[in-house]
Amino acid sequence: MGRAPCCDKNGLKKGPWTPEEDLKLINYIQTHGPGNWRTLPKNAGLQRCGKSCRLRWTNYLRPDIKRGRFSFEEEETIIQLHSILGNKWSAIAGRLPGRTDNEIKNYWNTHIRKRLLRNGIDPVTHTPRLDLLDLSSLLSSSLCNPSLVNMANLLKTQALLSPELLRLASTILSLKNENPDLLSQNNLQENQISDPNAFPMSQSNQFQVQAQSQSQSQAQQIPVCTTSSIPCGAPVDPAQLGQANEGDFTSNLPNNFSCSNTIVPPMTSQDLVSQPHYIQCNSSPAIPASMEKLCHFQPNIGDDQNFGFDSIMSTPLSSSTPLNSSSTFMNGCSEEERESYCSNFLKFELPESFDINDFM
């Protein structure tokens, strides 16, 4: 019964391949084709297991393998595919011509995964991770200077995505109301916060609240988050924002605040009503309109005409049609530039029925 025994494992070499072994394997496969991996080592004169030969060929010696740094387009494809397929490296490799599953896996683990983590994105779920965000600056700011950083700031960042954070913010407000002394004990820190140069903002959360002295008449204006290394651009329903501002959120809403280096002219509620119900996550002026689509959060991926789950699953792995190629312009860009893009990869859209009070 069963097959004939596999290759004799005794005396088989392991470890790094020598150039001579590579040459033998290449010559044999070029002449005879890969064929049966079990018998290949013996026929090729190699003291290796067939499995080892197959691995060496598919991961390193195959002539169609593309070596070198991953392009931005490839990286973008990997992230998109990983958000759907998870660690199905072979499936991902099937969509990336010339790349092996092993190479993609290595690249994910050594580059992309770390970058996503740095930006507060869970590399498994592709959603923001609050435990990775530097909440300390937000919290200390909120405790030390209620006029500088307030509930709206928390909302602005990620609170709309997280009931936990909203509850935390609510607790902070309660603390503030119950123990105002707590605030006065932190005058020194307050001064530090007031001086942007003296306050060491965390890498992941460089919020800078601006335009404190706007008139109350602009209170309904919508803050625009322009840049942050965490995913931002949470959608805001203007009506609900106003409701939140007048309701449980007792602190004063900054009329025009930003988490970037640049002040963006405030939008009015009317402006927003006529716009899609999300705030643009504008990471860099250099990102062209063609990138906009990529900013949409992946749950919309099925609607993306360029990238659908069905297309992946129905397309043979051998057909190496590259996915949307909107970003080849970023080939060769620096790690920082990639990171900047990566950090804004997610943009969230909430249904119009979204009610912030449901979270409180």
Added chain:
DNA sequence: AAGATTTGCAACCGCCTTTCG
């Protein structure tokens, strides 16, 4: 300059599925 630490990647390991006798 030297040792420590981090990074990148080839290769191995072990498990699961497929194939074959």
Added chain:
DNA sequence: CCGAAAGGCGGTTGCAAATCT
């Protein structure tokens, strides 16, 4: 149909190179 080996895949390791202190 069954059992065993091949094939395939994802996770992990080990080591050399690069970077930091």
